[in-house]
Amino acid sequence: MELNNNQLLRFTTAGSVDDGKSTLIGRLLYDSKSIFEDQLASIEATSKRKGHEGVDLALFTDGLRDEREQGITIDVAYRYFTTPKRKFIIADTPGHIQYTRNMVTGASTANAAIILIDARHGVIEQTKRHAFIASLLQIPHMIVCINKMDLVDHQEAVFNDIVSQFEVFSSKLDVQDVRFIPISALNGDNVVNRSEQMNWYQGSPLLHTLETLHISSDTNKIDARFAVQTVLRPQREGFLDYRGYAGRIASGIYRVGDAVTVLPSGFTSKIASINSGEEEVSEAFAPMSVSMTLEDDIDISRGDMIVKTNNQPEMHQEFDVMLCWLNDQPARPRAKYSLMQTTNEQKAMIKEVVYQIDINTYARNTENKNLTMNAIARVTIKTTRPFMLDSYRDNRMTGSIILIDETTNETVAAGMVV
Known part of the structure; x- marks a missing residue:
């Protein structure tokens, strides 16, 4: 090779x-x-x-x-x-x-x-x-x-x-x-x-x-996941009607003409064009940063995800993650955090600590519900809106999250969707 x-x-x-x-x-x-x-x-x-x-x-x-x-x-x-x-x-x-x-x-x-x-x-x-x-x-x-x-x-x-x-x-x-x-x-x-x-x-x-x-x-080449980072509307000659959705492909392969669905809205369309920099390409794959246009005029903004219509992530408001607590301040019971996954950000809370793991013995402790620095635990997260989910095992990019303390803006935890 x-x-x-x-x-x-x-x-x-x-x-x-x-x-x-x-x-x-x-x-x-x-x-x-x-x-x-x-x-x-x-x-x-x-x-x-x-x-x-x-x-x-x-x-x-x-x-x-x-x-x-x-x-x-x-x-x-x-x-x-x-x-x-x-x-x-x-x-x-x-x-x-x-x-x-x-x-x-x-x-x-x-x-x-x-x-x-x-x-x-x-x-x-x-x-x-x-x-x-x-x-x-x-x-x-x-x-x-x-x-x-x-x-x-x-x-x-x-x-x-x-x-x-x-x-x-x-x-x-x-x-x-x-x-x-x-x-x-x-x-x-x-x-x-x-x-x-x-x-x-x-x-x-x-x-x-x-x-x-x-x-x-x-790299996951099967599950096509494209998180929209920004919407491009260049005001220059030749691009006055251009409406591109820019971001980095997290996984999978996209081709011009593919049937796609925009999440969380669920609207469908087809890919009209793909641009990598100034060059127009017929296909793009992870981890390329590209801009896409769609055949239909759909309201799309940062945090939305463009996926293949025949291969979509699950949508849940409650889900379990393996969480590593990174902050020197312990987790506050039912406190609100900002949850980020790729470009998607929304409010979330830790609903329950299912168990903690003793990383020396791999034993599961269901009694200790306190998340302190360096703790690794399985927890249930609840979000304010349905969340686009892949398991971390299948997709390390879209299956990973971080929690941010809204008062200090510190990253307090990193998690992997189970």
Whole structure:
């Protein structure tokens, strides 16, 4: 399969404290020659000032002052790099239990999750927690990097034992593609280049695995969902009668002539034209940003959704979501929030907390109804108007929501429609 070198892969990294996430990302950037010369010179100078031999790879990602002072990664740090085969966005998330919300944020748009395990410690509670969150967020690909193999003499038996430990509990998770790679981020073994110390490992290094992951099939091409962001009425010659509906296609494929339905009104029409920028095209697909015109004059505004007439989402005013509470203030009983899904925004309230999940044991707690920071729970949401729903399992774009506190304008929760 020939890869499109413009294809973007988003991946998140997770692991417990000191498992080497920052060092691994630094090694990826350093060995793939994705560091600017001035940045490299700055890091080399900082490393020398701190008394390190050679380059401290972790400094490539720990750019915040607080991170450097504490020696830990405390927020989601996004990094970008490119190889001849693919473009990448990395979301480096912290390992502490109190930063569960950070991993949820960083992983929400990821195509793949890299989970680091210290070869000396094997599978621990935080490993299970991160794997569970990756499963909950329906990340299609999970790459388990067993790091610090140099500290266990590169033993194949240690690697195989950890693989067995991980497979025992991951069999209960909803993950389709799991791969295991033995690495030493510090020394570069199996990160960008193959390891001469672990000839028993016959798989690909991490970078090659990331470059060749097949992610095109991860996009929902069946359910056509187009959320209208704005209505275009350009007042210039040749476009005086133009009424286009602009936005980003969340999923599926649209073609000129397709029969479509506008939700929530339910009016039907056909696609008259599709424009991508200045160019008129015969078809468009996710994640293209386009403008459409319809054959009929229908009242359409921001937040409406144009879908295929023969494939429509469900409409409900009450529905269940798996919710991660992001705010340091707990949820207020029956408080009103603004609920956002793509461009659709309306008033909503948390009607009921069905159960909370202990992300260490996966146990369901039906007694605890209090949503505090980092809590993950199944809740029932009630909206003021019928809401267009796809399950998150089927459509990560239209199956995800956020709740915003109307008084502070803070995003307080992120949810996945069950």
